[in-house]
Amino acid sequence: MKVVLLSGGVGGARFARGLVDAAGGANLTIVGNVGDDLEVLGMSVSPDLDSILYALAGLHDEERGWGRAGETWEALATVSALGGEDWFRLGDRDLGLHLVRTHALREGEPLSAVTARLARALGVEPAILPATDERLRTWIDTPAGSFAFQEWFVARGHRDEVDGVRFEGGAHAAAPGVLEAIGAADAILIAPSNPYVSIWPILAVPEIRGALEARRVPCVAVSPLVGGRAVKGPADRMLARMAGGTTPEHVAGCYSGLIDALVVDESDPTGPNAVRRVATKTLMTDLAASRRLAERVLEAAA
């Protein structure tokens, strides 16, 4: 069964690991969010693609939830001591990857090609594709003003309420391989990521949204909420303010016309109405739980 997964960062990466554990990596293509990519200290950083890479290579820090295990912070401490830009936490090992990627991008290699090369070097089997090779940036509108995603999320600690989400750039083309993978897929999955800032930036690529709208295979999304609450991050506050609530129906509304089923946690009692409800335990407390969730989602998509 050929599967395409649309994924954001941490939750998506965890789910991707479960998928590989459940069904192997050979038939899996992961389309990653690049809306929260940023330039920091002149380096091109792709946090969501990296979370996926690190998780699938077994290099991720389980406890911290992002970045690499056994990470050290000497370079950033020096940057800090020298009065440099130190608001974005870059570990030394993580930095090594950013240096390689940034150098390759500057030499003209597309992000999709660099990502494939990094995945190969890390022994990662599934294809990991950025949604687009073009510059696509998520902007967050708040009562305090508009902020680039990472400024809102990291520098301001995502405290500002969100009135809207916008995507900088024009009609981006999908990265090479994305439409082909969706066209060949037996099932399309949407990871338990924040709909607005992790999945919408992928769907902001018109060709990808169009491919999902024209799908002839099931598309199943996993809700990132458990009992109406986000496991981590501001998804619940964003849904409450922008969609009017945090029920499965509100989550499904984020993917209107694009999904056939929503996998929700058992603790979310009802809904959605518009698409099929699949209830299970969605909290990925460990790899075994991620795998069980992935198996349940694959069943639902079969």
Place this chain on the structure above:
Amino acid sequence: MKVVLLSGGVGGARFARGLVDAAGGANLTIVGNVGDDLEVLGMSVSPDLDSILYALAGLHDEERGWGRAGETWEALATVSALGGEDWFRLGDRDLGLHLVRTHALREGEPLSAVTARLARALGVEPAILPATDERLRTWIDTPAGSFAFQEWFVARGHRDEVDGVRFEGGAHAAAPGVLEAIGAADAILIAPSNPYVSIWPILAVPEIRGALEARRVPCVAVSPLVGGRAVKGPADRMLARMAGGTTPEHVAGCYSGLIDALVVDESDPTGPNAVRRVATKTLMTDLAASRRLAERVLEAAA
């Protein structure tokens, strides 16, 4: 006594520390070589300026002779694992400085301004100036071909014999402050650095060479050789091949018309003839030795 020191990397940095120890840093301006600067992994690295910064900030690795003490190598190990450019050894702390400098240069700050800012942040008192803010690169002609300095020095381990040294770029302007410092100096010193690849690139800036030729104060060079042998590096082999020998006379010949005295080691029995000979112990085995050498050189220049 206002002093200007022309300096290369390791030996020059060591001598600079001795000078600060002997006479304080307030009246010292160090003009550093930028001919061995390089771009590695998209970062702008200035090895000689950094050796001086680290030595004067007390951050240098005494044993290794270059880079920072207590250095770690996680980022480079990652670069290596990912198939990136790993021939030039960049430690994690060192990397932090390169990131700050590269980012500033990309934003349009001149190298002299960045260097001053880094020096301030590290609590370094003497003014440290690059010879020029413009791109000046040392090229090495060898029987195996021509190489950019660091390719010859690091990547090829400076094994190739040197037939000639050239400097890429046109008639560079001296960096702001350099000519003013030379004009106001009571003495000009040339550090015990490799004449060809550490000092000549400084003298390749026509305004600096001109200022030394027109000097009205003593200029004293310190030979980098002890008993006709380089303490470290290829200076002796280069002198033997390009100047025809490694005596004080051959060293003085590298600075023809620019110096009034050459400080040589007691183990070098005779010469030079063209300029005054000052013999002392020149081997800088520790900070006390560096200080004694600096005191002797300052006396000779008084």
